Amino acid sequence: MGEPLIYTYDIDGEDFTRAGEASSSVKNRLKMLGVDSAAIRKTAIAMYEGEINMVIHADGGTITVIISDDAITMVLADRGPGIPDIEKAMQEGYSTARPEVRSLGFGAGMGLPNMKRFTDEMKIDTVIGQGTTITMKVYLHSDGL
């Protein structure tokens, strides 16, 4: 097994317009690696949703992406307020987004459910007042190549 590729991105909590840059950069690298488009799509969507959540709800943070032979692992760590009730937050339609954020088209409460749907594994570690770390995995089919 070769050494994995590791990328780290700092996510600016202030800037909506830049959200998506990190997922776009990962997407381009995955294309250069020849990862199949279904896995690229899943990774890009899940990562973008996570990235946006960090901007909207947690004032930014860090994303680490690890690409290895068998999976793409994304670790999204922030020092935001934490999620008090994970089960509730995971429900489709649940959102605490502020009105001004909603007016920008966010806040449908679909981010976390989509992250779960588009990834093969997802784990949320959160401590109130300290922050949230979400780890997601997209499996890569080992095609024997």
Next chain:
Amino acid sequence: MDSNKFIRSVRLRESACRGCINCIKNCPTQAIRVHNGKAHIIDKFCIDCGRCIRYCPHHAKIAVYDPLSVINDFKYAVALPAPSLYAQYNNLANVDIVLNALLKLGFDDVYEVSAAAELVSEASREYIREHMDEAPFISSACPSVIRLIRVKFPSLISRLLPIKAPVEVAAEIARARAMKKTGLKPEEIGIIFISPCPSKVSYAKAPLGIEKSSIDNVVAIKDIYPLLLPHMKHDESQLKPLSHSGRIGIGWSNAGGEVAGLLVENYLAADGIVNILRVLEQLEDEKLHGLTFVELNACDGGCAGGTLTVENAYIAATKTKRLTKYQPVSRNHLSENPELQSIYWADDVEYEPVFRLGNTFKESLRMMSDVEKLTAMFPGLDCGSCGAPTCQTLAEDIVRGDATPNDCIYVLRSNIAELSRRINDLTENVTAGKALSAEEDELLHRYIRELTADLASFGVPDKTKQRKE
């Protein structure tokens, strides 16, 4: 692999190229490199968008296309004028003036691409209605857009509208009609497109969505435009009524023209390669919601902004509006064109993973790891002096075996500094009166050889030679 697949019509005029690197950063697919003072285009990366033609200050990038004399190769030649041809002329009140001038110029007949465009609009409306659940669809009329999608956006290939481009439909109908009218064999008839862009030149040789194009040759609007002028000043009552297209068809020449013929409400129309790249990224990430149709034109302002046109694209748009103001909406219907066998694509467009580093995922992963290490070694200035558009592309080229780290002048400079330091250390011993050991002498010679080679690799272009031109 089909070697024809990556054929392109944008080429370098080597004698004019100064190696100034202005073009490399403006290529949307990073297809250009400058080596030894000359630019070259990597075929399989190039999508024929023509942007480098605009950005080269020395006119070293050119489009290749056919001369008008190709009409002599056929017994019967039919002109297919793109609607953008009409918008080149000032105060044109009647399309027939242009079409009649084409006959005077030597064509035996004309068939307007705008007439076929109305058939494409009709087929698109039907297709979209029947496949609403698969929306959004992406327009497939601009070959550069299809080529961009096929190398960079594999997940969007299935969104391309599987309908032939208006020019292809026009070519098929024109040939069938000419055969019927003249009784000639298909190869005796020349179907000649008057094109606004080099992208369609390549399309005619390597079509997308079908195996072989019905277009025989492609000439440039900018060549034909002045030749028609002398034939355009005659009595309007003498004109043969040749034009048979309406507002929808002629409107295709400008950005937004295609969607205007679709009668869909939720659409997006983007033009200019930078804008369409952004739209494709967003479509890929599903960040755009509720769209039915996405019209994309690689050129600013749509086809009228192609590199083979003369008029400013935005002025052309106004002229088109004026020209079509009193035209009927549409004058062509599929049911009246039985000679058209099928308006749909016969072949699938397939993903071409030209940017993939290795042949397998594991190999690519290893190579990517080398790319990252090299990129970290470079200064990150993306200065272009190495001939690659960014430090990362240089790293990719090195890993692919097409460049060396010394192509980076910063790496080269530090290598030179290091070698000079070593040489200095050794020779200081000599000046201090100590003799060099045999080993040291050997080392000194090696460093000098390496330094000479490094300095030679600077590849400074020969100034004297360029001034003579």
